[in-house]
Amino acid sequence: MRFELPDEFQAVVFCHCATCKKLSGGVGTANGRVRTETIRLLAGDDLVRTYQPDEGTAKTFCSVCGSNLFGGGWPDSEFTSVRLSAIETPFDQRPDAHLYVRSVAPWETLPDDGLERFEVGRT
Numbered sequence: 001m002r003f004e005l006p007d008e009f010q011a012v013v014f015c016h017c018a019t020c021k022k023l024s025g026g027v028g029t030a031n032g033r034v035r036t037e038t039i040r041l042l043a044g045d046d047l048v049r050t051y052q053p054d055e056g057t058a059k060t061f062c063s064v065c066g067s068n069l070f071g072g073g074w075p076d077s078e079f080t081s082v083r084l085s086a087i088e089t090p091f092d093q094r095p096d097a098h099l100y101v102r103s104v105a106p107w108e109t110l111p112d113d114g115l116e117r118f119e120v121g122r123t
């Protein structure tokens with residue numbers, strides 16, 4: 001699956017919520033926020049599946065390799081959280097916050113990186 005994004009993210013964050021842990025198989029996800037309409041799928045869009053959890057927004061992944069692609073309710077939402085791990089071209093923006101730190105797991109250690117921390121989402 002290949003896609004094209006705008007030049008800049010509106011925000012770049014780490015999410016430590018319970019759903020992101022399950023999706024990532026680790027401590028959570030790293031996301032760049034863009035307007036949904038600015039994402040252009042270039043190839044492999046028939047491989048993409050979207051999962052709607054009981055709580056929270058829809059998550060989109062590749063049905064072949066399982067890679068986590070989008071969160072935040074793509075394709076119907078106004079904004080989409082693009083998983084940074086799905087982006088193959090270099091970019092300069094870096095995460096500036098940890099979200100959902102209330103869901104940090106007992107086996108997880110938040111890095112001492114000076115980034116702002118939020119109990120839930122950023123308000």
Ligand SMILES: [Zn+2]
Pocket residue numbers: 015016017018019020021028029100
């Ligand atoms: Zn999350």
